[in-house]
Amino acid sequence: MAGPALAVSVSQAGGLGFLGPGVQTHHLLTDLQEISDRVKSLQQSPPWSKIPLLPVGVGFQLWSDDQETAIAAIERYKPCAAWLYAPRDPQRDYELWSRRIRTVSAKTQIWIQIGTLAEVRELLRGQEWPDVIVVQGAEAGGHGRAHDGLGLITLLPEVDDLVAGRIPLFAAGGIADGRGASAARCLGASGVVMGTRFLASQEARISSGYQQEIVRASDGAASTTKTLVYNHLRGTTGWPTEYSPRTIINQSFIDHQQGRPFDELRELHDQALQAGDSGWGPSGRLATYAGASIGLIHEVKSAASIVHEVQGAVRKRLREEAEEKEKEEE
Amino acid sequence: MAGPALAVSVSQAGGLGFLGPGVQTHHLLTDLQEISDRVKSLQQSPPWSKIPLLPVGVGFQLWSDDQETAIAAIERYKPCAAWLYAPRDPQRDYELWSRRIRTVSAKTQIWIQIGTLAEVRELLRGQEWPDVIVVQGAEAGGHGRAHDGLGLITLLPEVDDLVAGRIPLFAAGGIADGRGASAARCLGASGVVMGTRFLASQEARISSGYQQEIVRASDGAASTTKTLVYNHLRGTTGWPTEYSPRTIINQSFIDHQQGRPFDELRELHDQALQAGDSGWGPSGRLATYAGASIGLIHEVKSAASIVHEVQGAVRKRLREEAEEKEKEEE
Structure with missing residues (x-):
């Protein structure tokens, strides 16, 4: 970016x-x-x-x-x-x-x-x-x-x-x-x-939706986490296993934690991708990689x-x- | 202390x-x-x-x-x-x-x-x-x-x-x-x-063994971890679930990670407790609560x-x- x-x-x-x-x-x-x-x-x-x-x-x-x-x-x-x-x-x-x-x-x-x-x-x-x-x-x-x-x-x-x-x-x-x-x-x-x-x-x-989420989110420790789930949803593979990205938590991660099947998550993710800016935010589903300084x-x-x-x-x-x-x- | x-x-x-x-x-x-x-x-x-x-x-x-x-x-x-x-x-x-x-x-x-x-x-x-x-x-x-x-x-x-x-x-x-x-x-x-x-x-x-381990250990991120296993080995129960202690990693934690049964770990821990200062250190088994500043x-x-x-x-x-x-x- x-x-x-x-x-x-x-x-x-x-x-x-x-x-x-x-x-x-x-x-x-x-x-x-x-x-x-x-x-x-x-x-x-x-x-x-x-x-x-x-x-x-x-x-x-x-x-x-x-x-x-x-x-x-x-x-x-x-x-x-x-x-x-x-x-x-x-x-x-x-x-x-x-x-x-x-x-x-x-x-x-x-x-x-x-x-x-x-x-x-x-x-x-x-x-x-x-x-x-x-x-x-x-x-x-x-x-x-x-x-x-x-x-x-x-x-x-x-x-x-x-x-x-x-x-x-x-x-x-x-x-x-x-x-x-x-x-x-x-x-x-x-x-x-x-x-x-x-x-x-x-x-x-x-994207404007991504940027607005950086501005909106606060409490870096509670609102971000390290997870590979967004890499998987985006089809990003190949990172050496020593690495994992920090991202703002949204619905994809929450559903993943609650055990929702990955295929469903991917379908919802891809729909969100089509929707554009509304795909970011607390109820969004798109990767929002960001550091804990968001707050x-x-x-x-x-x-x-x-x-x-x-x-x-x-x-x-x-x-x-x-x-x-x-x-x-x- | x-x-x-x-x-x-x-x-x-x-x-x-x-x-x-x-x-x-x-x-x-x-x-x-x-x-x-x-x-x-x-x-x-x-x-x-x-x-x-x-x-x-x-x-x-x-x-x-x-x-x-x-x-x-x-x-x-x-x-x-x-x-x-x-x-x-x-x-x-x-x-x-x-x-x-x-x-x-x-x-x-x-x-x-x-x-x-x-x-x-x-x-x-x-x-x-x-x-x-x-x-x-x-x-x-x-x-x-x-x-x-x-x-x-x-x-x-x-x-x-x-x-x-x-x-x-x-x-x-x-x-x-x-x-x-x-x-x-x-x-x-x-x-x-x-x-x-x-x-x-x-x-x-x-104890001198504990103190010497604080002096010896380095690389706070690699040498310490948060784990409840030492609380359990010591019989410390009751901490609210929001809390967990950071400790210097030693043999009890390593064995625990590798799936060694808790009863064996406790027996070895209690023997180490009897042995005194040698119970601390990389091959020791006693709780060594410490922060990541040890390095x-x-x-x-x-x-x-x-x-x-x-x-x-x-x-x-x-x-x-x-x-x-x-x-x-x-």
């Missing part, structure tokens, strides 16, 4: 926008061409104008993406960053992709996303260290660790101790405003990544205002906290 | 020490008398010397504690705070306990611990608001929400929005050093509470040094972060 419009807007606002992984890798070429065109047509000189790279990153799901197509796209468009995730064989796939990306675009930064300490240990044993480790906590939306992940409050400082400053850490999962972003920095992150917050951006490539998201905003608000809130909070502490010490 | 020595040491160092809930409520009277004696015998004049209350808090498990004994103890010793948790009937029990505590000791602060947004909503609808809400994330050790809890990264700001400054929030679960404490403040907490970190304090009332705890320290280090680290980090941001802005 992160397409060219969102990616360019985030970068223009002072963040780094990403194209999300596509259903088919070759869609990437169309999106990157659109980004390239959009960047060329920008009137104002943006902060990145001196960087000889396309000012966006690209996300890859290694288990499903076609490596040849991906490498060709990186060679041609030279994005700022390639975000690698969910390989079938982490040790082999991360090294191979990293080496090939560096060969075709030496300045493209390599980001690898992990959700457990064991994955970090394995990365550090390898030959090709990434430029950034994205530490994904259990509150993240969409796919994350199925069974062995916990929240950022302990995972991030434990990774911080292990990595010991050798690779910058970015925090993912449950961050939707300046509070989470500030907290992540305290826990050891140099930066944060936000997904669910941008589902409720004007530039997201998302912190109350309106659709421009990507730029999201970036500015989070960055501004981090600055303000840190200043206030420091002043408060100074007062306490006096 | 938080007895008089630990509680007084924490308070003396500038925190607020708590007596943990006892197996039997009347043990509290012995502990409070010991605290009273310790406080009287302190040589130096501590910061609390002008407060007409005993400088510690007391934890209560409402489902198991005897209310008459508890109220009599509060009336007699007037602790700074009473921490209420795990009632059978939250609406009725919190109000009743709060009213009775305020009647016998008006200045004793009432803390109520919750793990979900729904519990906060219920508290706010009630007549007797607590003085502090302790927001317990899923990383917490010992008993927490069994199924409907998530980590502090989303739960705390969502509670913060709901409470909107009307009641101070303290953060619990996964906090063991200055990073977690600083992060909790960013997320909306006025203060933090730490349990697992103090299991590895010199003053904890804990951040590497040595046994005095309670005073834990309090000083966390407070010092929070001050230092907030100053550094603010300076860093100022530089970025220049």
Whole structure:
């Protein structure tokens, strides 16, 4: 749901926008061409104008993406960053992709996303260290660790101790405003990544029904769950067994829990798909992948205002906290 | 495991020490008398010397504690705070306990611990608001929400929005050093509470084998789990079904997962109990309740040094972060 419009807007606002992984890798070429065109047509000189790279990153799901197509796209468009995730064989796939990306675009930064300490240990044993480790906590939306992940409050400082400053850490999962972003920095992150917050951006490539449900839903712990049932309903198969997606609970999940036969669920799901926007919401049946931060998201905003608000809130909070502490010490 | 020595040491160092809930409520009277004696015998004049209350808090498990004994103890010793948790009937029990505590000791602060947004909503609808809400994330050790809890990264700001400054929030679960404490403040907490970190304090009332396991274990997400099997092995029954304890995984849990009959597990557990300190550790069989912060705890320290280090680290980090941001802005 992160397409060219969102990616360019985030970068223009002072963040780094990403194209999300596509259903088919070759869609990437169309999106990157659109980004390239959009960047060329920008009137104002943006902060990145001196960087000889396309000012966006690209996300890859290694288990499903076609490596040849991906490498060709990186060679041609030279994005700022390639975000690698969910390989079938982490040790082999991360090294191979990293080496090939560096060969075709030496300045493209390599980001690898992990959700457990064991994955970090394995990365550090390898030959090709990434430029950034994205530490994904259990509150993240969409796919994350199925069974062995916990929240950022302990995972991030434990990774911080292990990595010991050798690779910058970015925090993912449950961050939707300046509070989470500030907290992540305290826990050891140099930066944060936000997904669910941008589902409720004007530039997201998302159905209105889906987006309205992100805005409506609250109480992340009670309203979301990890389940494979929506993957099955959508016909998405092949994710490595370590992963499972967090989604907003709706009627498909409730019926599934109550033992309703899958064939019936699929029929109702497919009808909902035809119906469109009414297929999302508490009585809807469509997949509504989202993180536990939904309760912190109350309106659709421009990507730029999201970036500015989070960055501004981090600055303000840190200043206030420091002043408060100074007062306490006096 | 938080007895008089630990509680007084924490308070003396500038925190607020708590007596943990006892197996039997009347043990509290012995502990409070010991605290009273310790406080009287302190040589130096501590910061609390002008407060007409005993400088510690007391934890209560409402489902198991005897209310008459508890109220009599509060009336007699007037602790700074009473921490209420795990009632059978939250609406009725919190109000009743709060009213009775305020009647016998008006200045004793009432803390109520919750793990979900729904519990906060219920508290706010009630007549007797607590003085502090302790927001317990899923990383917490010992008993927490069994199924409907998530980590502090989303739960705390969502509670913060709901409470909107009307009641101070303290953060619990996964906090063991200055990073977690600083992060909790960013997320909306006025203060933090730490349990697992103090299991590895010199003053904890804990077996050496248990304490050494807290120090040894790492990777909180992989090494701990929520399970009722240790409660069953110990013969602990009666916890309301909303709760389940986080514990370090050892042989009892592994065997239980593999389907070994419970009677065999109990026999091996009881043998381990006889053996003492060797009953803890990866091949041990005894309950090792602990939070996911175990990977951040590497040595046994005095309670005073834990309090000083966390407070010092929070001050230092907030100053550094603010300076860093100022530089970025220049």
